[in-house]
Amino acid sequence: MADADYIGKEYPSFTVNVEKGRIKMFADSIGEENPIYFDEEMAKNSGYSGIPVPPTFAFTLTMEAGQSFNILEDMGIPKTQAMHGEQGFTYHDHIYAGDTVTGVQRITDIYEKKGGALQFIEAVIELRNQTDVHVADLRSVIVVRHNVGEKS
Amino acid sequence: MSNVVDYASLNVGDQIPDLVKENISRTQLALFAGASGDHNPIHLDDEEAKSGGLPGVIVHGMLTMAFLGQVLTGWVPQNQLRGWNARFVSMAFPGDTITCKGVVAETLSENGENQVKLDISAENQKGDNILVGTAVVAIS
Numbered sequence: 001m002a003d004a005d006y007i008g009k010e011y012p013s014f015t016v017n018v019e020k021g022r023i024k025m026f027a028d029s030i031g032e033e034n035p036i037y038f039d040e041e042m043a044k045n046s047g048y049s050g051i052p053v054p055p056t057f058a059f060t061l062t063m064e065a066g067q068s069f070n071i072l073e074d075m076g077i078p079k080t081q082a083m084h085g086e087q088g089f090t091y092h093d094h095i096y097a098g099d100t101v102t103g104v105q106r107i108t109d110i111y112e113k114k115g116g117a118l119q120f121i122e123a124v125i126e127l128r129n130q131t132d133v134h135v136a137d138l139r140s141v142i143v144v145r146h147n148v149g150e151k152s
Numbered sequence: 153m154s155n156v157v158d159y160a161s162l163n164v165g166d167q168i169p170d171l172v173k174e175n176i177s178r179t180q181l182a183l184f185a186g187a188s189g190d191h192n193p194i195h196l197d198d199e200e201a202k203s204g205g206l207p208g209v210i211v212h213g214m215l216t217m218a219f220l221g222q223v224l225t226g227w228v229p230q231n232q233l234r235g236w237n238a239r240f241v242s243m244a245f246p247g248d249t250i251t252c253k254g255v256v257a258e259t260l261s262e263n264g265e266n267q268v269k270l271d272i273s274a275e276n277q278k279g280d281n282i283l284v285g286t287a288v289v290a291i292s
Contacts, residue, residue, distance in 0.1 A: 022187070029180065029187035030218040031173065034225065047231060055221035055233060059214055063189035079192050080204030084213035088237030139237065145205060 004110050006075065006121075011105045014065035020097040023053055026060060040097075050096035058089060058136045062125050067105045068140060071121060077144050085120060086141035093135045100130040108139075119144040157228055159259070159266040159291040168254040168270065171223040176211055178246045184215045211244035216274050216283050223252035223272070228289050234267065238285030242276075249277045257286065265290045 027037040032054060035042040043051045053061075062068065072082050095101060109122040125138040181195050190212055193200035198208045217238050224233055244250060251274065258269040267290050274283040 026187040029183040030215065030222065031180075032218075032222060036230075046229065052230060054218065055225065055230060055236070056214055056218045060188045060190075078204070080194055080200055082192075083194075083210075084240050086237065086239045087214065087217055088235070090235035091233060094231065 003075070006071075006107050007110050009074075009107045011067070011070060011074075013102055013104045014062075014067065015100060015102045016061045016065050018053060018061065018095055018097055018099040018101060020051055022060075023051060023057065023097055026057055027054055030054070048094060048096070050098060053095045053097070055089065055091075056087075058095060058127060058138055059087065059140075061095070061101055061127070062103060062105070062138060065103070067103070067125060068123070068142060071105075071107065071123060071142065072144075075121075081145050083143045083145070084140070085143035086122075086139070088139040090137040090139075091135070092137075093129070093133050095127070095129065095135050101127050101135065102129075103127045117146055119146060157291055159268070162256055162259060162268060162291065164256050164258065166256040168223065168227040168256075171219060171226060171252040173219050173250045173252070176215075176244065176246055176248050176250065178209065181209065181211060181215070181246065184212055184218075188212065188214060190214060206243070207245075209246060211246070211248065211250075211282075213240040213283070216240075216244055216250060219250055220252045220272055220274050220283060220285070223254055224270075224287055224289065227254065228291065232290045234288045234290055236272070236285060236287035238272070238283045240283055241281050244274075244276055244282045250274050250282060251276075254287065262288075265292075267291065 036046050103125045105125045107123050111120050121142045127136045201209045254270040254272045257271045260267050270287045272285050275281050
């Protein structure tokens with residue numbers, strides 16, 4: 001069970017490297033063809049100081065550091081009972097290939113719907129780069145389905 | 153590449169060009185699992201998905217959201233995207249065709265720049281919404 005006592009809990013800070021190859025792999029996997037994600041020269045000619053990460057890649061950086069799933073593990077919730085409910089991004093600056101990004105995940109809310117059959121866990125992550133520039137904020141809502149697959 | 157969008161010529165209700173992703177394959181889910189780091193078996197293994205109460209594997213919400221990101225960056229360059237959010241309202245399955253859409257909901261001026269708020273959505277081949285949300289982009 002996700003307990004309301006977890007509201008306000010902050011998880012240890014994490015640091016991830018933003019790898020060019022990973023950006024390419026990610027862009028390929030979503031069918032992205034814009035050369036700014038593959039070619040540094042093209043990115044620079046388009047006004048970026050390096051290869052930028054695609055808009056949702058910031059979430060992947062947090063996943064690479066085990067975020068979101070660490071909340072489920074912490075609360076003893078099986079992954080198969082959890083789904084993504086909402087996701088938000090606010091950008092303050094760019095994240096580029098070669099950056100090192102540090103973040104802290106904090107649980108901001110936990111609430112129930114359908115008499116407890118569905119539980120919602122809201123968490124935010126603030127991301128900063130290697131020069132301590134605040135690059136992005138992420139907000140996630142995880143939906144947990146309780147009592148699934150159980151026969152009475 | 154993105155086209156140049158002119159703020160003065162935009163009106164509430166204007167639609168941005170759709171983006172269609174046809175026939176999402178299990179292979180794409182596997183590739184996205186690897187690339188995105190989301191290895192939840194509900195996207196890869198039917199049996200595991202069923203044990204979690206699902207009819208079978210489902211498309212990663214973040215893959216659909218990545219498609220929705222592409223409809224935005226297909227309209228304006230990524231460096232004009234200020235923020236966006238989306239709610240995963242229903243599930244998508246392998247074989248689905250996903251159409252991403254955006255409609256101008258509001259024009260506003262924030263921090264000295266012209267911005268546009270868009271209502272965005274991704275829907276399946278039946279017209280059911282998979283994902284709905286809003287995005288704020290800067291327009292010069």
